[in-house]
Amino acid sequence: MSKDIMMTPDRFSELADAYGGTLERWPSDLQAAARKFCDAEPAFAQACLEEASALDHLLDLDASAPPAPALYEAITASGLRRAYAPPRWAGIAAAVALMFGAGTGWVGSQMNAQPADDVIYANAFSVLSETQPLFEDAS
Structure with a gap:
């Protein structure tokens, strides 16, 4: 059962953010519409897929490796605060x-x-x- 799905630039960008830069990872009912969009808007589609692939690469990094000291310092310096609690009175x-x-x-x-x-x-x-x-x- 194949539905003709209309793909807009905003929708393509949202799907790339959600499913990544590899179209084979996308749901099968969206892949055909995504390929048609890539043929119609190759520059925009390539930019979205490259950005999503870069994020995929970061997410695929080894989680057992400790974070870089600079990342740790940036997070602690960002000023994370305690949750607000009203005064006792x-x-x-x-x-x-x-x-x-x-x-x-x-x-x-x-x-x-x-x-x-x-x-x-x-x-x-x-x-x-x-x-x-x-x-x-x-x-």
């Missing part, structure tokens, strides 16, 4: 702020609440003011 400060905010909200809600007795008296006497005045003018 940050958790306590967050808990105090949370308790303060909750307490302030509770006190504020209690200050705005009306006592139940005031509501009962207001309802009872509001009927009187709607029906008749309590005192009539005797004149």
Whole structure:
């Protein structure tokens, strides 16, 4: 089952980075499209494959050999830092702020609440003011 895959320069470059500079190492369904692209854009394709081959060569080096001292110095001089950890007091400060905010909200809600007795008296006497005045003018 052969699909006609469209190969763009960006896609070819990404595939060369992923699979290396040897087309035989690429997935079989991509090799035909890659060869067509190499025929259509030989300069670009050759540059991508050479760059990928150089990386392949570095990756194929013997891993048991110690790194060069200059590489070790460059890595240590690059300033690798410890992972950031917040200070110990940050958790306590967050808990105090949370308790303060909750307490302030509770006190504020209690200050705005009306006592139940005031509501009962207001309802009872509001009927009187709607029906008749309590005192009539005797004149």
